[in-house]
Amino acid sequence: MTGRVVIVGNGMAGARLAGELHAREGDRKVTVLGAEPHRAYNRILLSTLLAGRIDEPDVELTEAAGHGIDLRTGVPVTAIDRSAREVHTDGERIGYDHLVLATGARAVVPPLPGLDPANLPERVVPFRTLDDCRRILAAADGARSALVLGGGLLGLEAARGLASRGLTTTVVHPREHLMERQLDPAAGAVLAGTLAGFGVTVQLAVPATGVAADADGVRLDLADGRTLHADLLVLSCGVRPDTALAQAAGLTVRRGVVVDDRLRTDDRSISAIGDCAEHDGVLSGLVAPAWAQARVLADVLTGTDPLARYRPQPVVTRLKAAGIDLASMGDPVSGGPGEELTFTDPARGTYARLRIRDERLIGAILLGDNPAVGTVIQLFDRGHPVPADRRALLLGRALGTAGATPAASPALMPDAATVCQCNTVSKGALVRSWRSGARTVDAVVAATRAGTGCGGCRDAVGGIVDWLSQAESVEVTR
Structure with missing residues (x-):
């Protein structure tokens, strides 16, 4: 297509789409409007930044900058006029031939007494954006203790990062075990033990009931009557797709902005990708699907591949916390027909669970030192048959992708x-x-x-x- 493409959102999905469009020849103008004042950055690496293992320049993405893209940061879009094919900012109306919503998601602030999402106390910070990370680091400077509300993937990464800075850190999670979406109870227990070794205490199955914060610190009230005190409270209670613009414009929105296999909304001149998009009833929330959507949409918009369609691929979840090796994939916890193999060594922080059906791996959890993790991911990702000797995968004797030869050298990969x-x-x-x-x-x-x-x-x-x-x-x- 020719004409003007306007991308609302300069996060990981929007910036990648701009780069993909630039890489394809064609007579088009691409404008990227980012509400945040920064250049695009890798949100996945914020926990590594929080831990002090990298600096801010290391999280920057350079895909859309300086490559003939009209990039405008610090410019929030306030409305979409579908009839005029324009987006409105505070001081301008920008026309489009095709509009792409890559508005991402916002951190959920739980509805607790003492928490006003529009006016959070200085010592209470969600963990989602670069500005959030800066606020956490500022509050952590001189602090001795921290609380993290939420024991999911991001909450644990935040907790590990704060502990690595020397803060006594406690994770409060309302569920029976950590990372309940990716792990079973046994894996959650092993992970809690591993975290304890790094100075992170875990409080499970206890909802928070209220928050009080002042210049001296934060108090978190729990449902069992206890109160916890710290210098800082980090909120990691999930995210919610940012669909306000789409909803106000009359586009179909369920949990996210509804799109088809070509990433189109019910307005054929508007697409949506990334965390804000809902495809086939599913919200992705991860970077790999968002970047796959950017590739497909770039092919569709430029005519590079008019038949391009988005087909979700199996997702592998990795915990990015220093000293903790964790991979979860597929459906490792639900029952059903097939084989199930488990191995647990809490003293060494090791846990493995494999689910196999029709000689294919349909789910796995690998926690701790397991040399076969790369092979397991390959088997899951490519749908190859598992080896006859299941112990090789479960106990860590590395095999080639087809399960027949050692894979210690890249030459054999x-x-x-x-x-x-x-x-x-x-x-x-x-x-x-x-x-x-x-x-x-x-x-x-x-x-x-x-x-x-x-x-x-x-x-x-x-x-x-x-x-x-x-x-x-x-x-x-x-």
């Missing part, structure tokens, strides 16, 4: 094996980028985008680069 789940980058793509001249890890990352999502595959990318370097050195000396 199939070219089709996915190394970067977030960007769907294969080993073959990494090798091709190397042969095209990308001779360092940073150069390979820049060429392929591997490692720019959650960062969990960075070591694997480095291993492949080292292997290629050594192989080239051997060839030169022969």
Whole structure:
């Protein structure tokens, strides 16, 4: 298509779409309107920033900046005029031929006495945005203790980050075990023990009933009558898709903005991607689906692939907390036909659970040191048959993707094996980028985008680069 594409939202989905559009030839103008005053940044790495392992420049995304994109930060969109095909900002009306909503999601502030979402106390901070991260770091400076309300993925990452800064940290979670969407009770118990080793205390099955905060600290009241005190309270109680613009414009909204397989809303000149979009009744909430949607929509809008359709892929969830190795995928907890294998070693912080049906892996939890985690992810991601010796996966004897040969060396990894789940980058793509001249890890990352999502595959990318370097050195000396 030609004409003007306007993207509302400069987060991970909006910035990626702008980059994808720029990479495809065509006569079009792309305008990106971001409500936040910053350049686009990698929200997944905020917990690493909170832990002090990286600095702010390390979370920046550069996809849409300086590449012929009309990027405007600090410009919130206030309304959509569908009949005029315009979006309104505080001082301008901007016309579009096609509008893309990439408005993301907002942190949920629980309806507790003492919490006003529009006016939170200084020592009470949600954990969602870069500004939130800055506020937490400011409050943590000089603090001795912190409370985290919510024992999901992000809450645990925040708790681990605060503990690594020396704060006595307590997680309060209303459910019976941690990360109940991804883990079973046994895995949750092992994870709680691992966190305790890092100075994070966990309070389970106890809802909060109220909050009081002043200049001296924060008090969290619990349903069992206890009160907890700390210098800082971090809220990690989930997110809610930001659908206000779409709803006001009369688009179909359920939990998110409803889109079809081509990411179109019921207005064919408006699409939605990322955390705000609901496809086939599902909200993604993760970076890999958002970036896949950006690729599909770019193909559709530019005519690169008019038949492109978004097809959700199985998702692997990784906990990004220093010293904790956790991967959860598929449906590892519900019953039904098939095999189920488990192994638990709480003293070593190790837990594994595999669910197999028709010789295929349909779900898995791997917590702690398990050398076969990469193989398990490959089996799940590609739908390959599992090895006859199930113990090899359960207990950590690493196998090749087909379950027949050792996979300790990248030389034995199939070219089709996915190394970067977030960007769907294969080993073959990494090798091709190397042969095209990308001779360092940073150069390979820049060429392929591997490692720019959650960062969990960075070591694997480095291993492949080292292997290629050594192989080239051997060839030169022969």
